[in-house]
Amino acid sequence: MSTAIRSIRSASMVLAQANIDTDRIIPARFLSTTTRTGLGKHAFADWRKKSDGSEDPDFVFNLPENVGRAILIAGRNFGCGSSREHAPWALTDAGLRAVISSQVADIFRANALKNGLVPVVLDEDVVQGLMQRPDDELEIDIAAGELRTPSGAVHVFPLDAFARTCLLEGVDELGYLLARDADITRYESSRTPEFRHGL
Amino acid sequence: MPTPKTLFDKLWDAHVVVPETAEAPAVLYIDLHLVHEVTSPQAFTELQARGLKPRRPDRTKATLDHSTPTLPAGADGRLPYASTQSEAQVEALRRNCAEHGIELFDLGDARRGIVHVVAPELGLTQPGLTIVCGDSHTSTHGAFGALAFGIGSSEVGHVLATQCLLQRKPKSLAITIDGPLGPGVSAKDVVLHVIGQIGVNGGTGHVIEFRGSTVRAMSMEQRMTVCNMAIEAGARAGLVAPDATTFDWLANTPRAPQDEAFDEAVGHWLELASDPDAVFDREVHIDARAIRPTLTWGTHPGTAIAVDQRVPAPTDSAEAKAQAYMGLAAGAPIAGTPVDVVFVGSCTNGRLSDLRDVARVLDGRHVHPRVRMLVVPGSEQVKREAEAEGIDAIVRAAGAEWREPGCSMCIAMNGDLVAPGQLAVSTSNRNFEGRQGPGARTLLASALTAAACAVAGAVADVRELEAATEAA
Numbered sequence: 001m002s003t004a005i006r007s008i009r010s011a012s013m014v015l016a017q018a019n020i021d022t023d024r025i026i027p028a029r030f031l032s033t034t035t036r037t038g039l040g041k042h043a044f045a046d047w048r049k050k051s052d053g054s055e056d057p058d059f060v061f062n063l064p065e066n067v068g069r070a071i072l073i074a075g076r077n078f079g080c081g082s083s084r085e086h087a088p089w090a091l092t093d094a095g096l097r098a099v100i101s102s103q104v105a106d107i108f109r110a111n112a113l114k115n116g117l118v119p120v121v122l123d124e125d126v127v128q129g130l131m132q133r134p135d136d137e138l139e140i141d142i143a144a145g146e147l148r149t150p151s152g153a154v155h156v157f158p159l160d161a162f163a164r165t166c167l168l169e170g171v172d173e174l175g176y177l178l179a180r181d182a183d184i185t186r187y188e189s190s191r192t193p194e195f196r197h198g199l
Numbered sequence: 200m201p202t203p204k205t206l207f208d209k210l211w212d213a214h215v216v217v218p219e220t221a222e223a224p225a226v227l228y229i230d231l232h233l234v235h236e237v238t239s240p241q242a243f244t245e246l247q248a249r250g251l252k253p254r255r256p257d258r259t260k261a262t263l264d265h266s267t268p269t270l271p272a273g274a275d276g277r278l279p280y281a282s283t284q285s286e287a288q289v290e291a292l293r294r295n296c297a298e299h300g301i302e303l304f305d306l307g308d309a310r311r312g313i314v315h316v317v318a319p320e321l322g323l324t325q326p327g328l329t330i331v332c333g334d335s336h337t338s339t340h341g342a343f344g345a346l347a348f349g350i351g352s353s354e355v356g357h358v359l360a361t362q363c364l365l366q367r368k369p370k371s372l373a374i375t376i377d378g379p380l381g382p383g384v385s386a387k388d389v390v391l392h393v394i395g396q397i398g399v400n401g402g403t404g405h406v407i408e409f410r411g412s413t414v415r416a417m418s419m420e421q422r423m424t425v426c427n428m429a430i431e432a433g434a435r436a437g438l439v440a441p442d443a444t445t446f447d448w449l450a451n452t453p454r455a456p457q458d459e460a461f462d463e464a465v466g467h468w469l470e471l472a473s474d475p476d477a478v479f480d481r482e483v484h485i486d487a488r489a490i491r492p493t494l495t496w497g498t499h500p501g502t503a504i505a506v507d508q509r510v511p512a513p514t515d516s517a518e519a520k521a522q523a524y525m526g527l528a529a530g531a532p533i534a535g536t537p538v539d540v541v542f543v544g545s546c547t548n549g550r551l552s553d554l555r556d557v558a559r560v561l562d563g564r565h566v567h568p569r570v571r572m573l574v575v576p577g578s579e580q581v582k583r584e585a586e587a588e589g590i591d592a593i594v595r596a597a598g599a600e601w602r603e604p605g606c607s608m609c610i611a612m613n614g615d616l617v618a619p620g621q622l623a624v625s626t627s628n629r630n631f632e633g634r635q636g637p638g639a640r641t642l643l644a645s646a647l648t649a650a651a652c653a654v655a656g657a658v659a660d661v662r663e664l665e666a667a668t669e670a671a
């Protein structure tokens with residue numbers, strides 16, 4: 001059961017690059033785990049460390065002013081690539097609650113929402129504008145589907161009605177599906193012959 | 200008159216348990232759930248925590264591929280796992296499958312291999328099914344006219360527990376490819392070219408149906424290569440309508456319906472095509488005659504150029520960064536770039552026809568001394584069939600390594616790595632920074648091109664290599 005989220009208030013971290021893929025977010029060598037937890041320290045592993053293995057002090061995650069920031073602003077097509085849910089697990093474990101981009105890849109978006117990581121999709125020029133002011137405290141209002149800036153600008157972002165309810169009420173999708181058991185049983189017994197054969 | 204439907208509409212409609220509304224997504228039924236060791240342990244843990252059992256273990260099939268070594272067991276009888284964690288993942292899947300009565304193609308099983316290679320070769324992948332796996336390249340199975348897509352680990356749990364998923368219906372995109380393929384041009388070149396045209400986010404939010412004379416002329420293996428990389432265009436799934444080519448493939452598989460049931464199934468499968476007047480949300484046309492052997496120069500699969508082209512000038516800072524990472528200079532011809540590693544394998548190009556392509560190029564030639572070449576069959580079956588044809592002997596004689604089946608250097612989590620800074624030509628599907636190992640640089644290409652590069656020790660045009668042989 002995920003916990004309810006009504007709003008997120010935070011300054012941001014900026015990764016001004018398009019097509020940040022899930023191998024970037026969490027490299028494959030960290031997927032040899034059988035749990036969901038503890039991946040935060042490996043988020044963007046190959047960007048936050050230098051080739052000698054030491055932390056790169058210039059990487060956004062390592063800048064002292066960014067400690068505790070819960071919003072990441074990234075270039076277009078964030079989260080493309082693999083279906084690994086380890087990507088949102090790593091980001092939320094690292095303290096992120098929302099990702100702002102002009103496009104978020106399909107599987108990543110679905111995975112993010114299941115883990116209370118809110119994808120905020122806005123026009124590219126709006127995203128570019130937000131990238132210029134990472135220190136502004138932004139407010140993401142889930143119920144209204146709005147992102148508000150300290151200067152009073154309000155940007156509406158699309159949020160599927162079901163996703164919104166799940167975030168606001170902490171609805172658990174598996175519980176929702178389990179409650180459809182009678183429908184699923186009816187469907188299984190009503191299948192047309194071409195789908196009935198064994199595997 | 201009923202509204203004309205696309206193939207995707209037909210597949211979707213047939214699997215809706217509860218229709219979608221403004222408030223809630225559809226409940227969609229899943230016919231076949233494929234499972235591997237990397238994305239499933241957390242889902243099984245979730246089930247256990249809630250006291251749930253898999254609803255349809257009979258519709259769930261598991262294999263081991265991502266973490267498994269491609270080197271045989273050592274003198275002590277132990278497999279050379281990359282880490283104890285990798286071995287623990289394999290053990291976890293074994294335990295979960297045994298506990299819940301799920302069929303597992305385990306190490307040592309003649310049916311084991313990369314999940315997207317084994318399900319089609321067993322005939323588990325059939326037209327008209329919905330197929331999911333905690334793996335983005337599940338799109339591969341769309342080559343059979345199945346609606347197949349990748350899901351996250353939470354959703355793996357949803358399907359295990361309920362055989363259903365909550366889904367909003369994606370949009371439809373028709374990509375029509377017409378014309379014959381030139382010499383040395385394969386399905387991989389076609390799909391790299393397509394992604395180069397529409398971009399790595401060109402298919403986002405869409406299910407792509409690949410159509411046209413080029414696609415109809417393709418073998419099942421070629422169609423799988425194309426659908427496999429639909430996800431690299433951001434698409435939810437790729438599809439090809441089933442036809443005689445599909446049925447011929449399935450007729451030779453153990454898990455497809457047999458005898459009379461097969462004929463009956465074909466009758467149903469023939470209906471799985473887009474109606475002539477069906478409307479797609481978007482359409483794209485590609486002229487296959489324009490496609491040449493194609494490689495990538497950057498750090499995403501949309502950076503495709505023909506082998507005889509030059510690395511383009513970067514159009515933004517991301518492209519400049521990608522070129523710096525790749526060590527490629529704008530304006531330089533891609534051909535002639537020195538190559539350190541060649542990897543042939545993966546669910547994109549690790550099938551028998553790919554290994555035949557490699558053998559065709561390597562026969563009587565030698566891998567360049569600078570190059571380390573790995574040839575990794577996609578499955579035990581592919582390995583057996585290739586060895587029966589003597590492909591392993593040709594590969595070894597040429598100085599390349601012939602390995603055990605698995606994902607290997609495609610994802611580089613089993614210990615098969617490209618070293619930092621090395622340049623690899625790979626038949627896999629992702630050239631992301633560090634995909635094949637930290638600091639590794641990847642050019643994606645077809646099996647033919649990869650083999651030609653291995654021989655030349657540099658990016659090479661397979662057409663020139665083969666023309667030179669014919670002239671000699």
Ligand code: SF4
Pocket residue numbers: 264265313314315334336544545546547605606609610627628
């Ligand atoms: S071969 Fe590569 S892309 Fe295919 S399933 Fe394995 S890791 Fe994924």
